[in-house]
Amino acid sequence: MLKQLITIISDQSRIFTKESIEKQYLSDGLHAQFGEADVLIKPKDTQEIIAIMKLANQYGIGVTARGAGSNLVGSTIPNGGIILDMSLMNNIIELDPDTFTITVEAGIFLKDVQQYVEQYGLFYPPDPGEKRSTIAGNISTNAGGMRAVKYGVTRDYVQALEVILADGTLLNIGSKNVKDNTGLSLKHLFIGSEGTLGIITKCTLKLIAKPKAIQTIVFGFDSIEKAIANVTTILKTLTPTALEFVEQKVAQWGENYCGYKFPLPHAKAYLLVMLDGMDNDDIDKQRQHLINALGQVDYAIPKSAEETNQIWTIRGSLVRAVESVTQQDPIDIVVPINRIADFIAYTKQLEQQTKVRLLAFGHAGDGNIHLCILRDNLDDEQWQQKLTEIHNGLYQKCHELHGLPSAEHGIGTAKVKYFNAAIPLENRLVMQSIKQTLDKKNILNNQVYVNNK
Numbered sequence: 001m002l003k004q005l006i007t008i009i010s011d012q013s014r015i016f017t018k019e020s021i022e023k024q025y026l027s028d029g030l031h032a033q034f035g036e037a038d039v040l041i042k043p044k045d046t047q048e049i050i051a052i053m054k055l056a057n058q059y060g061i062g063v064t065a066r067g068a069g070s071n072l073v074g075s076t077i078p079n080g081g082i083i084l085d086m087s088l089m090n091n092i093i094e095l096d097p098d099t100f101t102i103t104v105e106a107g108i109f110l111k112d113v114q115q116y117v118e119q120y121g122l123f124y125p126p127d128p129g130e131k132r133s134t135i136a137g138n139i140s141t142n143a144g145g146m147r148a149v150k151y152g153v154t155r156d157y158v159q160a161l162e163v164i165l166a167d168g169t170l171l172n173i174g175s176k177n178v179k180d181n182t183g184l185s186l187k188h189l190f191i192g193s194e195g196t197l198g199i200i201t202k203c204t205l206k207l208i209a210k211p212k213a214i215q216t217i218v219f220g221f222d223s224i225e226k227a228i229a230n231v232t233t234i235l236k237t238l239t240p241t242a243l244e245f246v247e248q249k250v251a252q253w254g255e256n257y258c259g260y261k262f263p264l265p266h267a268k269a270y271l272l273v274m275l276d277g278m279d280n281d282d283i284d285k286q287r288q289h290l291i292n293a294l295g296q297v298d299y300a301i302p303k304s305a306e307e308t309n310q311i312w313t314i315r316g317s318l319v320r321a322v323e324s325v326t327q328q329d330p331i332d333i334v335v336p337i338n339r340i341a342d343f344i345a346y347t348k349q350l351e352q353q354t355k356v357r358l359l360a361f362g363h364a365g366d367g368n369i370h371l372c373i374l375r376d377n378l379d380d381e382q383w384q385q386k387l388t389e390i391h392n393g394l395y396q397k398c399h400e401l402h403g404l405p406s407a408e409h410g411i412g413t414a415k416v417k418y419f420n421a422a423i424p425l426e427n428r429l430v431m432q433s434i435k436q437t438l439d440k441k442n443i444l445n446n447q448v449y450v451n452n453k
């Protein structure tokens with residue numbers, strides 16, 4: 001097979017055989033587990049991928065698509081076969097301001113798309129924490145992020161996709177048209193499918209006009225319960241661009257890591273609110289409206305763009321801050337927004353019961369709670385035992401509260417057990433039959449959830 005691959009990829013510097021594959025390519029964003037692969041290929045265009053997929057399909061060889069490898073659920077940990085590293089397919093193909101769309105290759109970084117369109121007064125709203133993730137990785141995990149409360153998730157911004165199926169069939173799905181009820185919506189099958197149904201090679205993304213003014217307000221509370229109790233009032237008053245909750249003891253990790261400080265140091269918990277609007281008058285009105293609605297609540301408004309940036313940098317660095325001190329296991333649970341406080345209360349109970357530190361923070365506006373389970377000094381056996389106990393407790397609680405095991409990170413290999421418990425068998429069988437139709441030999445990301453019976 002290697003000989004045939006070499007005839008497809010003329011430039012051999014883009015093919016890496018087993019021994020020469022760097023270790024990082026055998027893992028995900030956590031680097032806690034590693035798989036194995038026979039060959040890593042860096043394709044440079046659609047035609048090469050078509051040829052690779054035809055060959056892999058002919059021999060029944062597994063293919064793991066890889067963007068930046070930042071996922072947190074094990075979905076790029078290969079199980080032998082080929083790693084398709086999309087990093088060289090990172091070009092902007094076309095910005096079309098008249099239709100508010102941009103067409104890009106799959107491997108372009110999110111940050112590059114965001115920066116590029118903003119020069120033209122346009123805006124790509126999806127904003128997951130990892131900006132050096134690729135657009136196709138974002139699409140394949142249906143990434144959300146802080147701005148989801150106002151603008152929605154990646155799914156809401158995908159207009160068209162070029163996809164190569166497992167047998168090398170090329171599909172062009174969707175268009176630049178705003179509305180589309182022309183047949184079954186195939187593009188929605190591929191969005192969030194974690195590389196199991198096809199290789200995304202190009203995509204056309206929807207853009208909006210860039211908001212002209214933004215403002216951040218930090219609200220301080222003397223407990224996390226009181227902070228969460230104000231979320232509904234905020235959402236009834238207006239739709240913020242971002243609405244994040246974080247406890248002071250969690251914020252401290254980010255403060256120490258970044259060397260910046262949150263305002264209101266006496267508060268025990270914060271709600272971070274971002275507003276955007278047409279101009280400063282619009283923002284002032286929104287802010288006043290919100291402050292009136294919340295009544296007697298402590299708040300601070302950053303005095304400069306630099307201070308604003310520091311606040312969001314602290315919030316954005318929480319995971320990295322934890323990882324700089326100890327190994328962590330990330331949780332990405334979603335519960336109905338009126339159950340966030342119940343879930344947080346449970347995490348505190350679990351923390352006491354297991355004597356393992358749990359740091360909760362997240363997207364209060366959409367009920368998405370991120371939790372870092374800290375390993376600290378646990379040895380391998382203790383860590384696995386504690387993880388199982390904590391996972392079982394958390395996902396059971398999530399189920400009781402009518403939540404779901406993943407809001408935006410996906411299932412990958414890490415959450416299969418909880419996916420199977422949360423999703424009815426009938427639904428899983430439909431998913432498997434779709435997988436079987438599109439990938440008869442089960443070669444695409446065959447390690448992840450959809451194949452699990």
Ligand SMILES: Cc1cc2nc3c(=O)[nH]c(=O)nc-3n(C[C@H](O)[C@H](O)[C@H](O)COP(=O)(O)OP(=O)(O)OC[C@H]3O[C@@H](n4cnc5c(N)ncnc54)[C@H](O)[C@@H]3O)c2cc1C
Pocket residue numbers: 029064065066067068069070071072075076086106107127128129130132133134135136137138139140141142143144145146193194195196198199200201319320408409445
């Ligand atoms: C610090 C940090 C903060 C984060 N914060 C958030 C957050 O706030 N909100 C949020 O939603 N997510 C968040 N994430 C998760 C993040 O959204 C994902 O890690 C990211 O979207 C994956 O992009 P990637 O390019 O790294 O893809 P990879 O990790 O390489 O791949 C992810 C999945 O997509 C598949 N895939 C990749 N490229 C293709 C392709 N071309 N065709 C088909 N399948 C493909 C892979 O096989 C895999 O299943 C965070 C991650 C980190 C590390």
